[in-house]
Amino acid sequence: MAQNYRIYINEKTISITESAPEGINQSELIGVEQFDFSKIYFQVLNSTSNQFYVITDNAKAFLKRIIKSVTLIEAAGxxxxxxxxxxxxxxxxxxxxxxxxxxxxxxxxxxxxxxxxxxxxxxxxxxxxxxxxxxxxxxxxxxxxxxxxxxxxxxxxxxxxxxxxxxxxxxxxxxxxxxxxxxxxxxxxxxxxxxxxxxxxxxxxxxxxxxx
CATH class of the missing domain: 3.90.79.10 (Nucleoside Triphosphate Pyrophosphohydrolase)
Incomplete structure (x- = not known):
């Protein structure tokens, strides 16, 4: 089963997925090469679109890569x-x-x-x-x-x-x-x-x- 993770930036969503959804708009795709989450954050924040996708062979590993690149705060509710x-x-x-x-x-x-x-x-x-x-x-x-x-x-x-x-x-x-x-x-x-x-x-x- 393909893994899928979501990262939210206000009302916007970045989906990290192993399978591209149907009808995806090219402008909603975020390339995995030279991926810099801090830069992507501001690009997404300033975009008029609300949904973005990262297509990768290993969604879990890609999420871990993002977590390592920024400060992580743990919360619970x-x-x-x-x-x-x-x-x-x-x-x-x-x-x-x-x-x-x-x-x-x-x-x-x-x-x-x-x-x-x-x-x-x-x-x-x-x-x-x-x-x-x-x-x-x-x-x-x-x-x-x-x-x-x-x-x-x-x-x-x-x-x-x-x-x-x-x-x-x-x-x-x-x-x-x-x-x-x-x-x-x-x-x-x-x-x-x-x-x-x-x-x-x-x-x-x-x-x-x-x-x-």
């Missing part, structure tokens, strides 16, 4: 489900998001994911379960391109506590959503969050087609 079957989302910087944050020194991804959810939402997680996926998001710190690798886990909450947004992290709302409410999320969220929702099985085919 969770997709929390309550007893009613609702899922927890936060509203941060005018976007719907999932709770997550950077790992502390010596902290494992699962422990960090639980801590971040609890801190950002004001609840105590009952249990953490299956790992959903890893996502990659590139941005700049003081002009230098960095790559954030986020580990995502399924979690359960069985309590009845009041949700409390962590205002100092620019979170202004924390809310439980039923599946019928995902249209609001999909209309104003990040591509990486949509990937987590897809990988967790949260989206139906119809919802995926609407957001795509």
């Amino acid at each position: 969770g997709l929390v489900k309550n007893k009613k079957g609702e899922h927890l989302f936060i509203y941060r910087n005018d976007k719907w998001d999932l709770p997550k944050g950077k790992l502390e020194k010596g902290e494992g991804p699962r422990a960090g994911a639980v801590r971040e959810v609890e801190e950002e939402c004001g609840i105590e997680i009952s249990s953490s379960g299956k790992k959903i996926c890893k996502t990659y998001h590139a941005y700049t710190i003081k002009g230098q391109v960095v790559l954030k690798k986020s580990h995502w886990y399924k979690m359960k909450y069985t309590g009845k506590g009041k949700l409390v947004p962590q205002l100092e992290e620019n979170i202004t709302d924390v809310k439980w959503f039923t599946n019928d409410g995902f249209a609001l999320i999909l209309s104003n969220t990040f591509p990486s969050i949509i990937e987590v929702m897809e990988e967790s099985g949260l989206l139906t085919d119809g919802q995926e087609q609407q957001q795509g």
Whole structure:
């Protein structure tokens, strides 16, 4: 099975894949020869296109090459489900998001994911379960391109506590959503969050087609 990895730059996506999708536009292809991710980052950021592809024989090895070329920041977060079957989302910087944050020194991804959810939402997680996926998001710190690798886990909450947004992290709302409410999320969220929702099985085919 061909491997595929995605790196997100704001609303844009670089897909690192071993098989070219049908109907690909030549302008969306990024050459692998003399590939410099820091330069590619700014080219993608300033492009009018939102989707780009790197076609390679070994997608995993190519991703590792990118990771070695920039500063890597590890983070973790969770997709929390309550007893009613609702899922927890936060509203941060005018976007719907999932709770997550950077790992502390010596902290494992699962422990960090639980801590971040609890801190950002004001609840105590009952249990953490299956790992959903890893996502990659590139941005700049003081002009230098960095790559954030986020580990995502399924979690359960069985309590009845009041949700409390962590205002100092620019979170202004924390809310439980039923599946019928995902249209609001999909209309104003990040591509990486949509990937987590897809990988967790949260989206139906119809919802995926609407957001795509």
